[in-house]
Amino acid sequence: DGGITQSPKYLFRKEGQNVTLSCEQNLNHDAMYWYRQDPGQGLRLIYYSQIVNDFQKGDIAEGYSVSREKKESFPLTVTSAQKNPTAFYLCASSRPQDNEKLFFGSGTQLSVL
Amino acid sequence: GQNIDQPTEMTATEGAIVQINCTYQTSGFNGLFWYQQHAGEAPTFLSYNVLDGLEEKGRFSSFLSRSKGYSYLLLKELQMKDSASYLCAVRDVLNRDKLSFGAGTTVTVRA
Numbered sequence: 001d002g003g004i005t006q007s008p009k010y011l012f013r014k015e016g017q018n019v020t021l022s023c024e025q026n027l028n029h030d031a032m033y034w035y036r037q038d039p040g041q042g043l044r045l046i047y048y049s050q051i052v053n054d055f056q057k058g059d060i061a062e063g064y065s066v067s068r069e070k071k072e073s074f075p076l077t078v079t080s081a082q083k084n085p086t087a088f089y090l091c092a093s094s095r096p097q098d099n100e101k102l103f104f105g106s107g108t109q110l111s112v113l
Numbered sequence: 114g115q116n117i118d119q120p121t122e123m124t125a126t127e128g129a130i131v132q133i134n135c136t137y138q139t140s141g142f143n144g145l146f147w148y149q150q151h152a153g154e155a156p157t158f159l160s161y162n163v164l165d166g167l168e169e170k171g172r173f174s175s176f177l178s179r180s181k182g183y184s185y186l187l188l189k190e191l192q193m194k195d196s197a198s199y200l201c202a203v204r205d206v207l208n209r210d211k212l213s214f215g216a217g218t219t220v221t222v223r224a
Contacts, residue, residue: 004155035214042117042214043156043200058211090155099163100210101146104155 002027006091006105012113013078013085021076021108023091030095032074033102036060037088046089049074078110086111117215119201124221125191133186133199133218141207147175147186148200150217156200159186188220196222 004025013019025032031050035043045058049068063082068074078085088109092102116138125131137145144163148156160168162177162184174187188195198217204210 040121040216042216043202044214045211048211056209088153099144099161100204101158101161102148102156102212104157106155107153109153 004091004093004103004105006089006108008108009106011108011110013110014113016080018077018079019110021078021089021091021110023074023076023105024072025074025091025093025103025105026072027093027095027103028071029093029103030071031093031100032068033092033094034058034064034066034074034076035090035092037090037107043090046076117201117203117213119199119215119218121216122219122221124223126223127191127193129191131188131191131220133188133201133220135184135186135201135215137182137184137201137203137215139182139203139205139207139213141205142179142182142203143206143210144204145175145177145184146202146204146212147173147184148202150198150200151196152198159199191222193222193224196220 007022033048034046044060047066049055065077090107091105094100119135147159150156160175167176172189177184198219200217201215202212
């Protein structure tokens, strides 16, 4: 079955540490996205990529980095520069044939130790 | 940017009907989506509206009025499994067609 896989489900970060969240899809979608979800707030876009080897900053990119070396993979690194990283992180993908509706992974809950 | 407003919480009884409203302000409207999200899980697609009118899909319907910047999601014959957060999202062609999300409406279905 096709889908989006995020790992790990739960992740803990120590002060000053960089951590990487994995996102893999086998839907053959060109576009991939990373969102951050905080309680009481809407999903906020961190980074997105519409094609391999290209990505764009979203609304809250500071303190994060991404890469898109393969169509299937779009990992997100939360760097030590992100001072408030505790949140639920969602990866998504889309394709034009579906009106670019988003297909989401199951999410990663990141917490700071 | 967009302002997307939806109520924070709603409670309804099993078998009843609930209407979740969403208002938005955007310069280049290019579609509105509704997603359902159970706690700790991925949002799943419910509906898409780009033209005015009502889209019906089983127990769920979604309505759009572009002139009023208004949409609603109608949930009929409520079931306990419908307890979830419902997210309204708007696509703006002037924002590179990216989606902006409302904060979500938590619906609680009581027996």
